[in-house]
Amino acid sequence: MKATQLFDAAVKALMPPSVAVQPVALDLKQLGDDIFAGLLADDEAERMEGDDRRHLQTPKERAQWRDLVDVPPATQMGMSSDHSYAYGELLPVFEDEFRAAYARRDPKIVYPETNIALKERGIYLSKSSSEFQKAALVVLEAHVRAYEAMGKRQRGEIIPTPVVTKQSTEELGPRLTEALASWAAGGSAHNAKKPNSNTVTEAEQAVRYFTELHGDLRLGEITREKAREFRDAVAKVPSALPRGLRKLPLPELLKRDLSDRTPRAATTVNKIVQILGGIVSRAEREGFLDRVPGFANPFGKAIRFSIDAHQTRRRHFEKSDLKAIFESPVYADNERPAGGGGEAAFWFPLIGLLSGMRLDEIAQLRLCDLRQDEDTQRWYFDIDRTGGRSTKTSSSIRHVPLHRELKRIGLLKYRESLLKGGASFERVANARGHLVAAAFEIAPRARRQLG
Numbered sequence: 001m002k003a004t005q006l007f008d009a010a011v012k013a014l015m016p017p018s019v020a021v022q023p024v025a026l027d028l029k030q031l032g033d034d035i036f037a038g039l040l041a042d043d044e045a046e047r048m049e050g051d052d053r054r055h056l057q058t059p060k061e062r063a064q065w066r067d068l069v070d071v072p073p074a075t076q077m078g079m080s081s082d083h084s085y086a087y088g089e090l091l092p093v094f095e096d097e098f099r100a101a102y103a104r105r106d107p108k109i110v111y112p113e114t115n116i117a118l119k120e121r122g123i124y125l126s127k128s129s130s131e132f133q134k135a136a137l138v139v140l141e142a143h144v145r146a147y148e149a150m151g152k153r154q155r156g157e158i159i160p161t162p163v164v165t166k167q168s169t170e171e172l173g174p175r176l177t178e179a180l181a182s183w184a185a186g187g188s189a190h191n192a193k194k195p196n197s198n199t200v201t202e203a204e205q206a207v208r209y210f211t212e213l214h215g216d217l218r219l220g221e222i223t224r225e226k227a228r229e230f231r232d233a234v235a236k237v238p239s240a241l242p243r244g245l246r247k248l249p250l251p252e253l254l255k256r257d258l259s260d261r262t263p264r265a266a267t268t269v270n271k272i273v274q275i276l277g278g279i280v281s282r283a284e285r286e287g288f289l290d291r292v293p294g295f296a297n298p299f300g301k302a303i304r305f306s307i308d309a310h311q312t313r314r315r316h317f318e319k320s321d322l323k324a325i326f327e328s329p330v331y332a333d334n335e336r337p338a339g340g341g342g343e344a345a346f347w348f349p350l351i352g353l354l355s356g357m358r359l360d361e362i363a364q365l366r367l368c369d370l371r372q373d374e375d376t377q378r379w380y381f382d383i384d385r386t387g388g389r390s391t392k393t394s395s396s397i398r399h400v401p402l403h404r405e406l407k408r409i410g411l412l413k414y415r416e417s418l419l420k421g422g423a424s425f426e427r428v429a430n431a432r433g434h435l436v437a438a439a440f441e442i443a444p445r446a447r448r449q450l451g
Contacts, residue, residue, distance in 0.1 A: 039146035095147035107136035172220030266305040354403035
């Protein structure tokens, strides 16, 4: 239905001159005032926020290059001197272009802005219609007035920003919690992608933190400034919280002295921001933000932390680590702790060591996922999403060859014993009788073979 409505609107906008256009109720003065106010509001934001160098580079990083000019720190508002200079060089260029066009009464230069402004008001006109031409001339006049005012600001004169016409709540899009529900539901079509339960839980936590900090805002009300405040607040929350602090609202949590606890990693904070960005992106794709002028996802890459790749590089197990694992009571004394899942405590580390699979992939293995190729007769683990299983990415769906050591130790015999013992072939990994469950006659022999 949405696609059909957009197509009909496009047809109306491209109507040829021979087609009669119905008169529309359009307040031209209000249109011009809104355009003027919006341009000055954008100019004020540019001057207050400055450029993104203060967010993309730390002072320490910039200090490595002596020729770089100083920029204000992220905690300080305002433009840097070189940004102000470059911005001031552009303003008269644009002003001259708009003035020359207005002198000719030729509004083609603002056709795109006019079209956007009319669509925001639910009005679709042919560019050749007299109504569109009148509206475009008003928009052009507003640009001339606005750039003249911006030039005065550049000279230090005090030019207040008029109050922009408030949009209705419907025009600001859904609330963040509503967008979360839509995102979690996924698409209604067959095979449409739907986030897994773990991702939904993470998203719910991120939305809870945001609403506790800023309230349940509509997406059109969330600015990049609010997104940065959220990012910085989440970064102060420790990576692990005791039970008594987990349910505290974010503002209350930040009042506590948490200096003795390990702070969250930048990658974790970026992941939280990325999840919110994904929720907003889906709302954009569904057309919920079409009526928000100039909307840009506030949780985009620009507000994420830069990551030190050297610090985040995964560390391999040392020999001492592997020795500690494989000399544990599970292997040395044939112990099977209940907290380790019984026989899973034995097979889990071995499959992880000799397959390279992720732990969650191993945990989801079923007996039917250890298969033999009909042509080559080679055994392999079948990693896919059948039976309600999940994978980290689409590229994670693959076949992992069975390592010869796992075969020598007795994994295939273990699998056969489970089947003979009555285990279901389709049973999932965390059920009794799965691939990493008990096979007592195999484990001692495998332990002796490991030496």
